Amino acid sequence: DDIRAYARNVVEKEIEKHAADGLGRVDYALATGGASIVKHSEPYLVGKGSSWFSKSTKNGVHGDADRMLRPSFGEPGHCFPLKGTSGFVQIKLRTKIIPEAITLEHVAKSVAYDRSSAPKDCRISGWLRGGDDPEVYTEMFRLAEFTYDLEKSNAQTFNTMDSALSGLIDTVRLDFTSNHGSPSHTCIYRLRVHGHEPDVLSMMAMQQ
Amino acid sequence: DDIRAYARNVVEKEIEKHAADGLGRVDYALATGGASIVKHSEPYLVGKGSSWFSKSTKNGVHGDADRMLRPSFGEPGHCFPLKGTSGFVQIKLRTKIIPEAITLEHVAKSVAYDRSSAPKDCRISGWLRGGDDPEVYTEMFRLAEFTYDLEKSNAQTFNTMDSALSGLIDTVRLDFTSNHGSPSHTCIYRLRVHGHEPDVLSMMAMQQ
């Protein structure tokens, strides 16, 4: 009986987590939470059909780029393809946060046609925008450097470096310098940014 | 072995329920089932960006209002915000039913930025429309009165009062009179209405 209760408890906890956007962890880069893609390297549009070309591009951001900030059923194709084996994506977060971790997600092995377009060596940086220009900042934080591993779970979470633990940021940038083999393009399924909003006192301390 | 079979069985049952629109229970207020929002109190549109203002409003119903009648991945933002700490939503059900229970859903604690916009004290009523006018009815049923509890599961189901067990309805109205702290707005993630369609004989009996 004890073990049955345990089994039931494990199941309920895991499903609850799954039902809460997959990970059960707050994501400050979520599109429906107010985050948005502000910049990305050249998209890979070949062979995607006419719907891609007709999608409007605003300020250099493709109309489908926000797929990187939205959940899906885990099916292949709900992603954004960037040209070549290196590139970047820059995200304006929902609000200013102290970053704690990053999750990079690709399609699961079990349903993928081919995972050679998965990003491999990645670097995440973050900063606080100085005024309206997203490129102007006082200090830039290196948040994480990692290799996306095709043998692990498809959503891989990396804690931010200790040096960034006191940083306040509202912009995050992913640079990938290699992928898992595709010469033509690299697909990003989803990028999440975890952390916490500073309380008022720590905000005041940081701004001094 | 017996316990392993039990564990596997619990898992399969729970996932099956989860895969069936989260609860595994028929919902007569589902948008894709033919239900629709017919009326709501003033929406809260501030700070939601231009896409909100451009969304067409038909007969006083905002274009995003049907989010309250659709499933999501449990991510924050897939909801409809109403102005202030009290308000209402009125739903035309898919068909005439004998109501049995109501489910009110907010975003899960684990992924929420802030749950102060969750509704608190709620009252559900229902009636059968008299002709084309949704406001005309012979008898109105009080279906449920409850408090949405932030400490419980994010989808909370409440059985209808005994007095409504013989009532036939095709319209349901949620009135909330308080929320969990936000002075500006209250968000409704989803409202479901459970029950059963009367058989032909009981329909005839009721109409006499």
Next chain:
Amino acid sequence: DDIRAYARNVVEKEIEKHAADGLGRVDYALATGGASIVKHSEPYLVGKGSSWFSKSTKNGVHGDADRMLRPSFGEPGHCFPLKGTSGFVQIKLRTKIIPEAITLEHVAKSVAYDRSSAPKDCRISGWLRGGDDPEVYTEMFRLAEFTYDLEKSNAQTFNTMDSALSGLIDTVRLDFTSNHGSPSHTCIYRLRVHGHEPDVLSMMAMQQ
């Protein structure tokens, strides 16, 4: 402890499978993977509201037909209704494959209003298009014949017949000759096609 580990393992595996488009199996008929509906029998449009009539129809394919090639939350209504008790759907796959199995999905019993519109007796065939015309082919393969069973899981997978194991196909057609009782229409929730892409050597062998 051994049993606890086992329980946890079962849960993780099952949720992983569920999170990977429900089945954790590659689907070459997935819309976001590049597959598309190329033809279908007459749709059932009565009583579906004006949005149905305004949806554009391209080359005889209704704008909502690709719902049959997309995942959903398991809610009723995320399907495509065809007129009558018999009909067909023809799909251009993402690429040429050796077919292994077919999955036909209807809405789960627990959330369905009525499952009389589920297809019953089904026949799946497949071929390789000869040139641009999807109707021209050298050889047509009978892939499967089965009865969709309302008492089993809502997503039912059927292995292809041995005779088709060496067949290379890029088009699949579902013909249903009966349904579970509805005189007016038959709804298809989703059709998946499983298999594998041939390697280069076997491709060359097959083309000789």
